Amino acid sequence: MTNQAQALNVNITSRFWTRYLNMTVENALPYQWRALNDEVPVDVPEGAAWGENGSQFSHSLRNLRIAAGREEGVFSGQPFQDTDVSKWLEAASYALRRKNAGLNVDELEAHVNEAIELFEGAQDEDGYLDTKFELDLPAEKRFKGLRWSHELYTMGHFIEAAVAHYEVTGSKRALDIAERVANCIGHNFGDGEGQVHGPDGHPEIELALARLYEATGERRWLDLAAWFIRVRGTDPEFFDEQDAAGGPQFYTDLHMPLKYFVQDEPILDKQHAEGHAVRLLYLAAAVSKVGRLLNDQKMLDTAERLWTNIVKHRMYITGAVGSCQVGESFSFDDDLPNDLVYGETCASVAMLFYGKSLMETKPRGSVADVMEKELFNGVLSGVQLDGTRYFYVNPLEADPAASKGNPTKAHILTRRAGWFDCACCPANLGRLITSLDQYLYTVSNDGKTVYAHQFVANKTEFEDGFTIEQTQAGDEYPWSGDITFHVSNPNGLDKKVAVRIPQWSKDYTLEVNGEAVELPVVDGFVTVDASAADTEIHLVLDMSVRRVRASLRVRADIGKLAVARGPIVFCMEQVDNEGPLWLDGMSADANVSESYEPDLLDGVEVLKVKGSRLESPTDDQYRAVDAPLTEREETLTMIPYYAWCNRAEGQMQVWVRETK
Template structure:
């Protein structure tokens, strides 16, 4: 793990919001201290399970996972900003988890409190293994950051127990979780413990999925369940319709799917499994080339929070759960570990600057679960758009997204780089400093930039002694004319590039520096012709940032705005708007509704009004006056 000290204006702002606002806010939520919101009861559930309070279990069956994600966000926050009081609070919560753990290692408040005799009777629906996975991830992060083993030991104890329950051996359950998560967590646990059983257990859950006879059928019949929800969705909802190595398309619940794909990529790397690698590559191509929004939102259907079918990407009913875009970041990084190819880092970057952080207000106090690309507030009262909210919400009954976003933002430094013995790969551009071991010596790397607003990036390379190694720099796919200098000498990018990375191999000395220029003209992005809803429309993108129109800047009825092909754009950095953003302005025309008088339909030509449009970054919409929002603009 490369530890990075972030010194970036863009991301440090978000990290500070998470540290100062989101983590305390979510701690209050977990302790039922937020007014006018659905109580979480998550901490109270733990106290009841530990025998320290009386009462009934309250909340979703996966309520424990909110605690886990909060702890993981705390761990990564402590990595960047040591905070003794926060660490003591986390330690006290970990102690409570230890007291809530049962003698055999089991740790799940829903079953401990509500149904102690029904453990593992409904792994399809009731998230026991999902909660365990999130707790494992949190324990690994907390151990890596603080060096404290207590939480890790608690989860090793639980995992050892799970390993006695599931497997192909006689007397074990031959099942797998309905909501994938533990698979990728087990690989993390293997990484820090070296215990091969954890890797084997992850592999078992992946290999067992989709095999016949179907475990979900056997489990359902055993408990006498005739749940129509499952039959309505089918096996595809859980990605259990066929063995994972045979799957060709991303189907079913989007978060479940992508967590599983991330684990598959992990296992492909750890076990050198070429069949898993090829499955990951097929699924990646299907998802990113046929089922992904321009914001890197995924999962277009509200029904089942799921993928729909190829090129079905409606804007105004888009589900695009925040957690799904976060999961895409996780998967992209693992695909980069499998193969250094900019197509993975490009999607990771697209998700980070667009489809993830759109899920949170700039002040960190309200959240989107759903991230549409077009909003007409009046229409949000319709039954088919009931999932679309015109404003962010203070909390959710199913509160998976806010803590998931907090742990991602707090760990953003972990996505910047990767390395092998003598190569450092630079995947993302942001102000930071890190020390990495290359060729047996420590090399200090300082990255300076005002990305994503500014086109320039500088890296200072400082080995302890002069040595030969390689720095591989991602050339973003959106950048058509990149420029590169080393110590002032121009390097032809095309000559040194492979799979979207520029490889600079040389003897580096302290004080050497790399300069990159990524020109950021405003680009008119178009959809594949099969994306019917975007026919004749364009989206504006500058650098990695996707833009949108808001009613507060452009008036009502945004769908009546047309952008002429000849229009030019003015780009301005406004330090006082939305905490500092680049805005895009340009000439456009608007259909004049007054010319229609009282007619609903007419054959007359439209009367048009010349207007100036103003576009802001999509991630920052709905931080001023509520109103309409539009990403895809008519072009004429």
């Protein structure tokens, strides 16, 4: 068992990630605030995300102002509209730390305080905090329609925001509101007479309460989190009974099976990752975290089992999860269609919450590898390079004509959107990127081994002067794999540093204090003694281009190759290639030249592949086989997947036809 080094002073210096951090602090979060505050009409594309809002404006902050008595008006938006502000508040709270990196966060700080003040004003005397119900429904309807009410989801996100604000600022102002919220929930839910004995249709409160426990040390929040995990799926009639008793109903045209809500069976009995991907992943992350905090073996086993099922059978090469648009859900093993995929940005973000929790239980390179895959591919594809437009769905193959002409592909946008009716993804990206410093290290329980699991250049101070500075040579990671850990230990503490050897790096060289060493790779890490005053660990990873085949179980990828280099998955875009892209092909040993282009897409590695393009002697729709098709030589241009859709709109594909 290990502790996440959350309180560490981690200073990210990576060029790649500093750009993302600063972009988020300076562009994305201010833009999102303006969207939440109805200062900009938001571009909500048709069919981008389901919803009943239909408004050109978010209305999120206005709902809070109305509930706080600052403004007249009526509620507008999704039942969980408050969460857009809560997630923004969480992201912006982490972002305040960028002040240490010289950024001006004064305006952000003012908005953070304004948001907290609004939540404070909107909270009912009994701690209840959900403007949809406060403004639209009588008090006796509360917690009576949990299938779709999202009340605990909404309050959970506020609790998470409050914990973040407390961790960053030390102020208890938001945390006090959150504790009143938790008290209200604890009062209303449980096994006692008159209490509600069932879960919210959207998991989130479990993770939130576990975090509240970590922040406050109040054991009852951990027990309540465990209660919500255990009660889920024990009574399949629960939602129906609430409806029959006259509870409030939402989304009445949506008829989702109990599996969608992860309510068809107890989560601890589940063998496969099923249902709505974000619901399942938020819950699984909580099962992992609560399992560790309670040392509950059944929870720990469940968290491992579901993770293994996902990464072995239900995850795309980009880290995208959720193959199916219907119910934004997981489907079945090895069903990974590239053009019908859902791959919600929030699901990739949730995979990082989940992975982080698994690392806290037991650091393993295989888990950190998946987290890296998500970070550099599935997560970042969700945001435009300037931070102001977003994908909800992250396809591996896109075609504007198909999205326009085929309703089953209408969810695959080929331009990122300024906002969504259901705007869960933008601020989820924000809170992940601004808290990236919490994903770099895990420290063993005895404090002796520091696991450095991500190659994100940083300088971090641990206790008693023990410091790790990670630097990267050349074009820096993820473009160069030349990484040095400068470890300073002036007080001679008994310390070890464990460095991840990624599974994708076939070869690597490792030097300690200038001497080549061969150390065993245990659970994906090499462990170096760092008890001397200074230790220098120099790791050079194999960054050669890899052509990847999928398992023969994956029907969608048969006869195709993907291309990766380091942690980055590449794709073809029509703006660089003639199209249609399905005519292009490459062989497994195709010659690939690579170059770093600093002025393209904020600096990316570009691959030029000696491939070919199919040509037909006729234009007939169908024809008897007479003359063979021909392959003409063609140079294929590939860019990092995360950077697609930042230039002209067009086709995109990750998997490319394999030729001989």
